[in-house]
Amino acid sequence: MHPAEALFDALLLLSMVVLAWQGVHARNMFRAVVSFMMFGLLTAVAWVRLEAPDIALAEAALGAGLTGALLLATLGRLKPERRGARLQRAAKLSMLPWLALGLAGTMTLLAVTLALPAPGLGERVLSAMPEAGVDSPVTAVLLNFRAWDTLLEIAVMLLAVIAIWSLGQDVLASTSRLPAPSLPALVRLLFPLLVLSTFYLLWRGGHGPGGAFPAGALLAAGLVLALLAGARVPERMTGAPLRCALAAGLLAFIIIAVGVMAEGGVFFAYPPRHAPMLIAIVEIAAGLSIGVMLTALFLGGEPTDTQGGST
Amino acid sequence: MSTIAGAILIVLGLLFFLSGTLGLLRFPDVFTRLHALSKADTLALGLVCAGLALHADDGTLQLKLLLIWLLVIVSGATCSSLIARAALAHGIRPWQR
Structure with a gap:
């Protein structure tokens, strides 16, 4: 991989983690919704980087576009005092176990992914393509x-x-x-x-x-x-x-x-x-x-x- | 030759993106921020698209880049106008020195 590509991927992943964090810990609902929409947009870019343009198209249109419109419309129908309301913050103390749990979960997923047969079902799909229509x-x-x-x-x-x-x-x-x-x-x-x-x-x-x-x-x-x-x-x-x-x-x-x-x-x-x-x-x-x-x-x-x- | 010209255009576009973002971060209210962002970003995207078009060896690709720019111009201008109208309707007064 070209170093510039690796740098881009690292920045992309970092932004996604930051946006996900902001989406959950935003000061109010509007910020949370906007973070979520941006997260959808970056997810679409991530799918492009994974060479899955089909999913990228659907994610850009659904995750960033339509879901955003749905959430913003819902926000617009809430009572003003709830719209601007601060989201409940997780107590600082309870964060540590969740962080540990998240890290452990990610590690397990990584181990499972690496243990899977490498090309997955790709070969079987390609060999069946002549009958696919x-x-x-x-x-x-x-x-x-x-x-x-x-x-x-x-x-x-x-x-x-x-x-x-x-x-x-x-x-x-x-x-x-x-x-x-x-x-x-x-x-x-x-x-x-x-x-x-x-x-x-x-x-x-x-x-x-x-x-x-x-x-x-x-x-x-x-x-x-x-x-x-x-x-x-x-x-x-x-x-x-x-x-x-x-x-x-x-x-x-x-x-x-x-x-x-x-x-x-x-x-x-x-x-x-x-x-x-x-x-x-x-x-x-x-x-x-x-x-x-x-x-x-x-x-x-x-x-x-x-x-x-x-x- | 066209590769170098394309690279220059893209770097120029990135500079405009940077100045637009600076305006978004530094300007005092929503209207001045919109002013900085919409104009700078539209020009920046145009420059980046033009630069990429010089790198593209395919007429269809160049046409798509032009189409992207035109669509972003139209939707960007509309979005800016909508945001400014919403801000006015919510009683935000334009910043004065």
Whole structure:
């Protein structure tokens, strides 16, 4: 490794530890949220350094962007006296055992990692690539070899949306908004670009870094920006169309997973000649659903707002 | 030749980043800090992107660098305006000598 790279990595790791510390020990919640967002951004850089651009894309869009927007929106809805409230500080005395425990845990993890077989499952994935139906190993793992895991991830997201929506109505209507003419102008410019990038990443997922999760996150970023700029869910979209969009990814996944059994296959074992098309369908449906689900999480409840226009 | 010019542009950009950060740390209130940060950083990023474009041997890459700069200009300007408006709305008065 080049010395400059080693220096960069060391600085990156150090900043991440400092930011993580600040996130937990910040003077107030706002600082904690900002530290968390910066931590997400640096985590994305760390994934780039580990040559995992797929995860870096998803982390940058989700960890730094959308989670930050969610946390800031939540902060904005807290009562002012709680928003600025000092976070409870851990007593100085209790820190030492935790530090020791953390160090011991890190050492154990390191030992376990070093003891693992070095290339991991990489070889097996690469040897199975001819039957995968896509050229990108990451997409092959996510949507073919380990599609079951991805199916469950999407199911968990949908459950989260259902849980949040069952708590009450959307909270956007009650938030105060700043008169800021520049934001809608920015959204008008960025929204089409973000939708275009969503489809670019969906298409690119077949042969390079990209795929359903980063694409969905970008779509959600566009939709959340539009919501922040004052757009509301159009009335004809609420109800059935919105629910269909939310469930589309999971539905497509399950239908295909069960459907391939009709050809005499096993649950989720795509027949190789149909694999590219089936994966493309799942990828597009999952990407769009992830985008809508993330936006639904931001809405904080089923949209009931009847006034206001759309984008 | 273009490699040296590119390196000079990048170093120049880093100097602007440094001055913007100095302004963020040293200026008295949110408005003056925004003023220092947004302008210096936008120019700095432009210089770094131009320097990297001189190093790139691929037209697509240069186009992407230009696109990055343009997007950051637009979003940076909007963010600065939003932060300044939020600060005004929260009753923060601009600093006066």
